Amino acid sequence: MKVNCEGCAGCCIDWRPIAPGTLDHERRGRRDPLDDTYNLVPLTRDEVKAFLNEGLGDVMTPRLFRADEETTSARVDGYDLAALDGRPVFYVGLRKPPKPVGPFGTEPTWLDACTFLDPETLRCRIHDSALYPATCGDYPGQNLTLDQETECERVERAYGGDRLLDADPPEKLRGLALGPQALGAKLFVYPDVDELTGVVERLAAGETTVADRALFVGVAAGSRPGTTAVDAEKAERARGRAQEADSWAGTVIDAWIDRAGRRGSDAGDATERSAFEERRGAPPTSEW
Numbered sequence: 001m002k003v004n005c006e007g008c009a010g011c012c013i014d015w016r017p018i019a020p021g022t023l024d025h026e027r028r029g030r031r032d033p034l035d036d037t038y039n040l041v042p043l044t045r046d047e048v049k050a051f052l053n054e055g056l057g058d059v060m061t062p063r064l065f066r067a068d069e070e071t072t073s074a075r076v077d078g079y080d081l082a083a084l085d086g087r088p089v090f091y092v093g094l095r096k097p098p099k100p101v102g103p104f105g106t107e108p109t110w111l112d113a114c115t116f117l118d119p120e121t122l123r124c125r126i127h128d129s130a131l132y133p134a135t136c137g138d139y140p141g142q143n144l145t146l147d148q149e150t151e152c153e154r155v156e157r158a159y160g161g162d163r164l165l166d167a168d169p170p171e172k173l174r175g176l177a178l179g180p181q182a183l184g185a186k187l188f189v190y191p192d193v194d195e196l197t198g199v200v201e202r203l204a205a206g207e208t209t210v211a212d213r214a215l216f217v218g219v220a221a222g223s224r225p226g227t228t229a230v231d232a233e234k235a236e237r238a239r240g241r242a243q244e245a246d247s248w249a250g251t252v253i254d255a256w257i258d259r260a261g262r263r264g265s266d267a268g269d270a271t272e273r274s275a276f277e278e279r280r281g282a283p284p285t286s287e288w
């Protein structure tokens with residue numbers, strides 16, 4: 001596997017507003033996400049805990065799934081959610097605020113982009129750190145292993161250029177967890193469906209609160225790998241830490257939300273885009 005990522009960040013940005021065609025690979029009628037985020041990066045339980053330990057509990061957000069005819073479901077706020085034994089299943093991913101980004105040589109546009117993406121250089125601010133998610137490190141290796149189309153190929157189709165230079169699947173993947181081994185490790189189960197009243201409606205509307213997101217971060221951190229069990233005390237401690245987190249990344253998210261124009265609109269007046277984040281504590285990126 002070999003990729004040409006310079007000037008791309010297609011897998012870190014929701015570029016649907018500028019794509020010439022429809023990008024719907026996450027929403028094809030089987031366990032559709034309830035939220036509208038594009039390419040949410042699923043974190044493992046250990047990664048969730050690592051972000052909490054670094055005071056970054058405010059960068060994470062949950063993903064619930066709509067039930068289909070084949071999955072059991074739990075009904076909350078009028079939504080049928082994919083569930084196990086009546087308890088909704090979910091991932092935890094990284095938040096994507098609107099940022100002024102110009103992927104694939106385009107002019108800066110307000111597009112949702114990963115919290116950790118430097119909007120000017122299009123490099124990842126945690127690439128060289130212990131926090132770099134396994135899913136990002138693997139990408140697009142998991143797709144190649146599972147014979148699924150990659151974001152690199154979608155970018156090539158839409159904007160030309162060579163992105164996926166070698167499509168041989170890598171021998172080793174760090175973050176691929178499928179089936180039962182994903183439970184409690186990457187795919188979690190929310191233990192008390194009644195706590196989600198109101199939360200699910202806000203999640204579907206893209207209007208989650210700090211407290212809403214912290215509920216799921218807590219349960220993920222308190223989950224026991226390989227099971228659907230949740231340690232209530234650990235979950236509660238982690239929920240509290242997520243709710244109180246006040247990181248540079250959370251500050252940057254709020255600042256971009258305040259500043260952003262309509263999604264897909266021209267962001268040419270947003271200058272000093274790296275510095276905007278670095279003045280608020282974001283670490284600089286390293287060269288390619």
Ligand code: SF4
Pocket residue numbers: 003004005006008009010011012139140151152153155163164
């Ligand atoms: S879409 Fe592919 S080429 Fe583009 S940044 Fe992601 S991995 Fe790299």
Ligand code: SF4
Pocket residue numbers: 011012041094114115116117118123124125126127132133136
């Ligand atoms: S953590 Fe880095 S590589 Fe992963 S989606 Fe965010 S910016 Fe991209």
